[in-house]
Amino acid sequence: MSSKEETSLDSAPKNGAAAGAPEEQRLIQVHLRKIPLLAELDDAEISKVKGELRIRQYHKRDVVLHKGGSGDGLLFLLVGQLQVIDVTEDGRAIGLRMLHPGDFFGEIALINNSTRSASVVAMTEVLVAFLPAATAMHLFSHSPSIANYMLRHLAQKIQRDSEFRALLSINNAARRIYTYLALMQQKQPTPQPGAPIVLENLPTHQDIANMINTSRETVTRALLTLAQNGIVQKDAHRLIIKNPEALKKLVQGS
Template identity: 45%
Template sequence: MPIPFKTVTSIPLLQGLDDDTLNKVANMMVSRAYLPNDVVMRKGNSTDNLGFLLRGVLQVVDLSEDGRETGIHLIEPGNSFGELAVIDGLPRSASVIALKSSEVAFLPNAQARSLIFNRPLVAERMLRHFAKALRTSTHQRTLLGLPNAFHRVFAQLHSLVRETPQGMVIELPKQHEVAIMVNTSRETVSRALHTLIKLNVIEKKGTVLIVHQPAQLKSAAESGLEELSDLKSNKSGM
């Protein structure tokens, strides 16, 4: 379906462009709805558009050598994706799947390239986006290099902490989604979460984790089970 002009003006990459350009972009875009686990983009496919997430949550995934899905990073509303293939014309370098019911707007490749190459404001934002993505990718590779699965789960959870007026929270993805992010089993994720809950580091409320002890979660993310062993000892001695 077509994209309303107001929706286009809310996309961070396009904000500040003149109304004539935004109207043209809106007329060229189409949106599609996706259900959880739907494939939005598939690795190896040819390039034909640039995606913008309007609502929902997406995950960029790749396959490891042993055939396991490995989560690279999450895509949140307002973010664009698929830029590399748009810029260099090569096949998609990773797949994108929907974690929740999502709506995505697509801008055809030719128009996306014109904006990126001919509009300095868009080009600057795209460079900042690539810099952030590179930092995220570097962090994720470091995380996946941790030998202990519990440690990887703690580090991933810490990276998802957000500060809100109600305190520090984690909008918890499903356990199998966390498992994909850190290359472990859903059962391991469940046990790691239970350990943190038992020690009152976090509390589960629906799909949200309330972080009661941010410093302890940070220490667990940095030191793994050793830090939690110290916390257990302190609690047992009280």
Template identity: 40%
Template sequence: MLTDEVENSSDTMKAIDLLRRQKLLRNVTDEVIKETSRHIRYRRFGKRDFVVHKGDAGSSLLMLMSGKLQVIALSEDGREVGLNFVEPGDYFGELSIIDGGPRSASIIATTESVVGFLPKQQAQALFYQNPAVVEALLQRLCRTIRQASNYRSMLGLSRAYARVYSVLEASIKKSAGDLLTIENLPNQQAIAIMANVSRETVSRAIRSLIDGQVVERDYRRLIVRDAETLKRLAKGEAELQLRKKVMGVDDQIVSKFK
């Protein structure tokens, strides 16, 4: 398994291959990868374990090798509010490496995960001595700004269902054959934290999408059959049309018994 390779293997080539999969390191030289592998250390986290606490000193750059994490903040009344998910290959903690400030958010594991920790001194050398890494950081900054803007727009939606739809719509990826999917669907509690709703609301919202033939469940993923409708729902539109579509299916069933 990937986690066993990371934690137990002394084979340098395996470590290099694992690091090459990291988004931050895709375009650097083998020598940079080897230097990074000499300093990085790995740690396993169980589900719901805190990987990072907001306000902690930023002593390392972190890279997710396997599993899934969620960036969270606490509201004034102590509730968790999800900001975004961290997938394998993603890195985080770069802000503290650059400006020396404390961690800006907390991060928890939503599944069993393995995280690599690169000490601050080596992370700074990686940043400042490699143009390919600087380019990756700038691209990441642009994505972060866009995501923050979209997240503010999502929280501005008054309808709870619309916020759930917005979280799902933002997770769409194009798979083989141009199939639109939501891979590795987060559990309902994680989506509820992101959308600032109850877990029951998430369950009902996803069920309405399935009943309305907007998405189709395929084990741990959703196949998006009507991306345009989901996009409109994520904007707070088309809920009435979806409700009518779902009720229309029920009407057809009922009509058979008349």
């Protein structure tokens, strides 16, 4: 995101206030067009959605959604990064997945008319758009493109959760880390033959540790081993998988 966009978005209203200024409205409409769920809506439908939105800004480590809260709306991440977390009975925070601009969340509690099943925490400064339940449910029932997208999304979510449960069942912590990277790799666009695979916006070592039930030190050691063996290369907030086949063999335990 450019510094100009950051400056403009910083002027957006805080803590749930409705966006009012023309420039703020224009910026919001631009961001809405980047949300895959809304991509096929026409201009009139987008304008209607925009008129119902409430824009909220949160600081790093703020809780955006609380587990057990009411499913009173659908939320869209416009700027920044969020993490979905759950808390075990012994009080440990377990990271479930990361959310990036264009993602939406809160749909399960909304559809089920139930309470939130997990919490969502800001990993950076974030800008979130809140769409009230009545408007969101109207879109689900009256927009074929949104209904179809939501069905695909829920099917993918079931598959992802199944993969994650299988990952957590692996006893060896290093193999869990390798498997986690392999799952992230599968979600990337298919590169040209022989080209490395780049994992953008890699979570911190602590966040990865929380997600796969191990320690930050174990994650650091595993990534260092991969780098020393020429399998990966760490580059700022991304990881370059230089040898996907070697990573696959480690996942398989060979």
